[in-house]
Amino acid sequence: MQGTIIENLSGRKLSxxxxxxxxxxxxxFLIGGLIAPTPASSxxxxxxxxEDIRINGSEPGGKKWFYSRGKxxxxxxxxxxxxxxxHHQAYQVVYTFQMPVPRNSMQxxxxxxxxxxxxxxxxxxxxxxxxxxAPRTKITLDARLAYRNKGDPDDAWKPYAASVVERILDxxxxxxxxxxxYNCSVVPLFELGxxxxxxxxxxxxxxxxxxxxxxxxxxxxTDLWLTAINQNGGFTKVWVSLKTIYFPIVLCVLIWYWRRVxxxxxxxxxLEYLLLALGIALSFLNLPLEYLTLAYDMPFMLLLGDxxxxxxxxxxxxxxxxxxxxxLMIQEGEQRNSLKCYWRHLSAVGxxxxxxxxxxxxxxxxxxxxPFYSIWVTDxxxxxxxxxxxxxxxxxxxxxxxxAYMIWKVFMNISAKRAALPxxxxxxxxxxxxxxxxxxxxxxxxxxxxxxxxxxxxxxxxAEGQWKWDEELHxxxxxxxxxxxxxxxxxxxxxxLCLYAPSHKQWPIEPSENSISEEIEFSRLSTDPNEMLSxxxxxxxxxxx
Amino acid sequence: MxxxxxxxxxxxxxxxxxxxxxxxxxxxxxxxxxxxxSSICHGLKGLSQGQGKxxxxxxxxxxxxxxxAKFGILECQHQFHDRRWNCSTISDESVFGPMLRIASRETxxxxxxxxxxxxxxxxxxxxxxxLSSCGCSxxxxxxxxxxxxxxxxxxxxxxxxxxxxxxxxxxxxxxxxFKRGSREQGRSLMNLHNNEAGRRAVIKRSKVTCxxxxxxxxxxxxxxxxxxxxxxxxxxxxxxxxDGATEVRVNRRGRLSMRDPRFSLPTANDLVYLDESPxxxxxxxxxxxxxxxxxxxxxxxxxxxxxxxFATEHHPxxxxxxxxxxxxxxxxxxQQLENDASAxxxxxxxxxxxxxxKA
Numbered sequence: 001m002q003g004t005i006i007e008n009l010s011g012r013k014l015s016x017x018x019x020x021x022x023x024x025x026x027x028x029f030l031i032g033g034l035i036a037p038t039p040a041s042s043x044x045x046x047x048x049x050x051e052d053i054r055i056n057g058s059e060p061g062g063k064k065w066f067y068s069r070g071k072x073x074x075x076x077x078x079x080x081x082x083x084x085x086x087h088h089q090a091y092q093v094v095y096t097f098q099m100p101v102p103r104n105s106m107q108x109x110x111x112x113x114x115x116x117x118x119x120x121x122x123x124x125x126x127x128x129x130x131x132x133x134a135p136r137t138k139i140t141l142d143a144r145l146a147y148r149n150k151g152d153p154d155d156a157w158k159p160y161a162a163s164v165v166e167r168i169l170d171x172x173x174x175x176x177x178x179x180x181x182y183n184c185s186v187v188p189l190f191e192l193g194x195x196x197x198x199x200x201x202x203x204x205x206x207x208x209x210x211x212x213x214x215x216x217x218x219x220x221x222t223d224l225w226l227t228a229i230n231q232n233g234g235f236t237k238v239w240v241s242l243k244t245i246y247f248p249i250v251l252c253v254l255i256w257y258w259r260r261v262x263x264x265x266x267x268x269x270x271l272e273y274l275l276l277a278l279g280i281a282l283s284f285l286n287l288p289l290e291y292l293t294l295a296y297d298m299p300f301m302l303l304l305g306d307x308x309x310x311x312x313x314x315x316x317x318x319x320x321x322x323x324x325x326x327x328l329m330i331q332e333g334e335q336r337n338s339l340k341c342y343w344r345h346l347s348a349v350g351x352x353x354x355x356x357x358x359x360x361x362x363x364x365x366x367x368x369x370x371p372f373y374s375i376w377v378t379d380x381x382x383x384x385x386x387x388x389x390x391x392x393x394x395x396x397x398x399x400x401x402x403x404a405y406m407i408w409k410v411f412m413n414i415s416a417k418r419a420a421l422p423x424x425x426x427x428x429x430x431x432x433x434x435x436x437x438x439x440x441x442x443x444x445x446x447x448x449x450x451x452x453x454x455x456x457x458x459x460x461x462x463a464e465g466q467w468k469w470d471e472e473l474h475x476x477x478x479x480x481x482x483x484x485x486x487x488x489x490x491x492x493x494x495x496x497l498c499l500y501a502p503s504h505k506q507w508p509i510e511p512s513e514n515s516i517s518e519e520i521e522f523s524r525l526s527t528d529p530n531e532m533l534s535x536x537x538x539x540x541x542x543x544x545x
Numbered sequence: 546m547x548x549x550x551x552x553x554x555x556x557x558x559x560x561x562x563x564x565x566x567x568x569x570x571x572x573x574x575x576x577x578x579x580x581x582x583s584s585i586c587h588g589l590k591g592l593s594q595g596q597g598k599x600x601x602x603x604x605x606x607x608x609x610x611x612x613x614a615k616f617g618i619l620e621c622q623h624q625f626h627d628r629r630w631n632c633s634t635i636s637d638e639s640v641f642g643p644m645l646r647i648a649s650r651e652t653x654x655x656x657x658x659x660x661x662x663x664x665x666x667x668x669x670x671x672x673x674x675x676l677s678s679c680g681c682s683x684x685x686x687x688x689x690x691x692x693x694x695x696x697x698x699x700x701x702x703x704x705x706x707x708x709x710x711x712x713x714x715x716x717x718x719x720x721x722x723f724k725r726g727s728r729e730q731g732r733s734l735m736n737l738h739n740n741e742a743g744r745r746a747v748i749k750r751s752k753v754t755c756x757x758x759x760x761x762x763x764x765x766x767x768x769x770x771x772x773x774x775x776x777x778x779x780x781x782x783x784x785x786x787x788d789g790a791t792e793v794r795v796n797r798r799g800r801l802s803m804r805d806p807r808f809s810l811p812t813a814n815d816l817v818y819l820d821e822s823p824x825x826x827x828x829x830x831x832x833x834x835x836x837x838x839x840x841x842x843x844x845x846x847x848x849x850x851x852x853x854x855f856a857t858e859h860h861p862x863x864x865x866x867x868x869x870x871x872x873x874x875x876x877x878x879x880q881q882l883e884n885d886a887s888a889x890x891x892x893x894x895x896x897x898x899x900x901x902x903k904a
Contacts, residue, residue, distance in 0.1 A: 010734075035698060037697030038768055041697065041699070042698070042768050043699065044672050044702060044772075045674065046673040048673060069674060069675075101671070101674040104678060104690050105678040105683065108690075108691065108692065111695040112695070113695055114695065122754065177781070180775055180777060180778055181774060186756060191758075225672070227754075230698075232695075232697050233695035233696050233697075234695070290816050356761060373595070470680050523784060532646060539844065
């Protein structure tokens with residue numbers, strides 16, 4: 001008989017393998033928890049109001065940049081005096097944000113290891129009983145981003161992106177007292193997919209126009225704060241190291257697996273194809289493309305990362321469906337073993353992933369052209385984005401129902417077949433019991449992985465929610481979650497590839513079928529003796545018995 | 546009324562917030578210890594020995610400390626503008642005059658609001674980027690800052706502000722050692738407690754704001770940071786703590802203990818005091834409080850009310866009319882303000898006097 005490795009592996013070998021994988025999993029978790037820093041860090045930057053130098057109110061050229069530090073820095077504006085004297089001359093003030101902020105008397109600069117930069121704006125509006133502002137107020141920002149590199153003169157800012165953007169300020173105040181600040185929601189301002197340059201500079205103007213009702217009713221803005229969030233270099237290094245280790249391992253296992261499948265006399269089964277696809281998707285995810293960002297400007301990395309993860313999860317979800325479907329143990333003849341009979345189930349995965357992809361392209365895709373763009377600012381865009389996310393959510397729900405139904409059916413079938421077990425010969429019974437046990441074992445492993453991911457995610461969220469400033473956490477929970485989950489899916493797929501590869505033990509016997517009496521039944525029942533995994537073969541056979 | 550006119554070294558760094566020191570304007574440019582730093586720090590009157598050393602180590606922080614002290618004083622005056630003691634300042638190094646010698650609620654408040662002001666101001670300056678020497682909070686002196694920063698980023702500026710203020714303001718109390726269980730030690734412990742309460746008030750009132758930036762912008766990855774509240778909110782918060790301050794005493798083991806065990810134990814966020822506040826209506830030359838008789842002396846020019854009657858019988862009325870008077874009698878108050886710091890008592894006194902006359 002020719003089967004998969006999992007069926008021919010002795011209990012001891014299996015447990016050794018499982019223990020090894022569990023150890024690898026724990027190592028992955030600890031690497032994230034002990035070595036890696038938090039995945040991202042932020043710098044909170046207070047905007048420096050600068051005096052805009054204009055002649056007769058005409059725009060200065062695009063090359064004029066205002067910065068608060070270094071040679072040729074701008075003239076500061078005392079906003080307290082300014083706001084009372086000439087409130088209407090809003091164009092005279094430029095808020096400047098120079099990133100990163102120096103520390104320990106040292107001009108820091110961004111490293112390419114820090115991967116990406118996300119800018120979030122906060123507006124401090126002070127409450128005055130005379131000028132109360134509406135809960136949802138539109139704010140128009142004339143935002144310009146420039147960059148500079150080490151060695152450039154202090155004033156050599158080169159334009160990176162510029163846009164006049166509208167955002168909705170959602171402001172409320174709990175106890176309306178004079179001099180209190182409104183609670184305004186944060187305004188996502190920009191997202192840079194690559195942190196290629198050393199220094200960045202953001203200039204923000206708040207253009208005011210009474211005729212066109214631009215920035216009217218904003219009240220008394222005291223401060224603008226920018227929070228610049230970047231991925232931590234240390235996290236990138238640990239992450240890329242993990243990828244560098246896993247990529248060749250998974251690739252080797254994949255090649256080994258596919259060689260085994262090819263050595264069979266039959267054409268590969270659907271499940272084997274899907275495992276191959278899963279391995280390829282994982283290798284695509286593992287491919288340490290991040291090394292290239294150290295040398296080249298690759299602003300599409302955020303989008304590519306999303307796509308890579310999306311492709312992997314889409315194939316993983318499809319694999320589970322087919323895995324459950326192939327073990328349904330119902331004789332359906334020719335229709336089995338092709339993706340066609342799963343079209344209903346798979347379309348749920350397809351629609352979900354596709355809608356997320358469209359959403360991602362609309363958000364991060366457009367951000368490649370304009371980093372200040374956000375789909376969420378306009379009402380139409382919000383509806384558009386929400387509809388895609390809801391669609392994805394509905395697909396996920398439908399998928400889960402399908403999957404739960406199929407797994408339920410598989411288990412029902414197994415227990416039904418189990419009732420027939422006592423009537424079999426003892427050798428075969430032991431074998432079948434072992435097969436059922438291992439099948440359940442893998443199902444449980446899958447469920448465990450999936451639930452661990454969910455639990456880890458929720459725990460991570462809770463840990464972040466109770467964010468405390470003074471607590472010295474020795475274990476970085478978020479990083480541990482990321483590396484742990486990443487390692488887990490890698491190990492899971494390596495295990496699948498190993499355990500579901502065609503077994504090599506009975507290899508020489510395989511061509512001479514019908515040699516053992518037990519085999520006759522198999523070859524008689526299945527139309528093609530080598531076509532199926534023996535697990536499915538067992539199921540079909542048992543159905544007849 | 547008991548007044549402890551024992552000498553307590555006053556925490557006078559607030560002085561640099563009140564008075565104008567031109568040398569502070571250049572201080573931000575100075576980065577390391579040098580002669581200029583030394584001369585600036587010597588020129589700043591009101592710093593203790595330890596604070597002087599810290600000043601020389603981080604002279605560029607001093608304008609922010611001064612600004613913070615000023616925030617504290619202004620907020621104190623705002624919070625107390627309609628109370629008997631109105632946080633009035635006098636123009637010498639002690640800022641608040643001898644009043645702070647009493648370990649009263651008011652002293653507790655002044656300590657707390659000053660510490661809060663410095664935390665607030667330092668944190669703001671760090672985020673501004675103008676104060677370039679703010680440390681990375683993870684360790685005070687990182688070996689290789691640039692490497693550390695790329696590896697795991699810097700901590701929050703608020704934390705740095707907290708730590709710097711802790712070092713700068715508290716060093717004063719830690720400079721001298723006191724006999725265990727002595728009054729001086731109690732006073733020192735009280736100041737430390739109230740400084741801490743002030744620093745914590747800034748953190749307590751700040752808001753944690755988060756941004757999701759995981760896959761497709763989902764919340765699988767989330768970053769949070771502290772957002773400072775307006776200083777008025779911090780002042781109001783501390784005024785609440787002032788109203789609910791706990792009276793404590795120092796026990797033989799040199800720890801603070803509750804004077805009245807029926808009340809709940811004060812936390813690190815609460816204010817504590819050792820002595821009851823003096824009656825600010827009564828004159829007291831050692832405290833610099835004009836009291837009612839002194840008020841009356843001034844009033845004598847305007848009205849003719851008998852001193853004795855006024856001081857005893859109408860005391861309850863006093864409390865009730867304070868606010869209205871301050872509004873009603875602004876013109877006279879302004880005149881007085883020019884020559885006396887405790888001007889709004891006069892306003893109060895005049896209306897009381899009127900009431901008395903009517904009665």
